[in-house]
Amino acid sequence: MGGAGKELRVSKIANGTVIDHISPGKAWIVLRILGITERSDVVISFLMNVPSKKYGKKDVVKIENRELTEEELNKIALVAPDATINIIRNFEIVEKRRVELPEFIEGVVKCSNPGCITNASEPVVPKFRVVSKAPIALRCAYCERITGEEELLSQF
Numbered sequence: 001m002g003g004a005g006k007e008l009r010v011s012k013i014a015n016g017t018v019i020d021h022i023s024p025g026k027a028w029i030v031l032r033i034l035g036i037t038e039r040s041d042v043v044i045s046f047l048m049n050v051p052s053k054k055y056g057k058k059d060v061v062k063i064e065n066r067e068l069t070e071e072e073l074n075k076i077a078l079v080a081p082d083a084t085i086n087i088i089r090n091f092e093i094v095e096k097r098r099v100e101l102p103e104f105i106e107g108v109v110k111c112s113n114p115g116c117i118t119n120a121s122e123p124v125v126p127k128f129r130v131v132s133k134a135p136i137a138l139r140c141a142y143c144e145r146i147t148g149e150e151e152l153l154s155q156f
């Protein structure tokens, strides 16, 4: 009590993942990507629109007792390209990394063109070239249609 500084204090987690520097307002989508809903029994802390020196504002999500898969990290990179991932074990950060948007994306999302061969009943895995990172734009390798942020967000 008393003498608390002005810095933002958030309870530390013992084990799990802290996703920091999420683009403001995108924390909900990150949770959706991770399949975390109000019915999940995962313990999370959730901060939105925290002041950030680097980006003005940011969202932060802390997830207890869970580490993320490569596929989850790739999906997060699509909506929060500046996110950093801190893996926490026994209250210590044991690994710190940034999400990374690769040049090519395979199989993570669908093409926005309903007539695309990847949306037909053919066993064709969608492939995209990342033509812009912020805002995100993916060009389909088959039909060349650009899939943008809104169309991606509607898939998560």
Ligand SMILES: [Zn+2]
Pocket: 111, 112, 113, 116, 117, 118, 140, 141, 142, 143, 144, 145
């Ligand atoms: Zn396509």
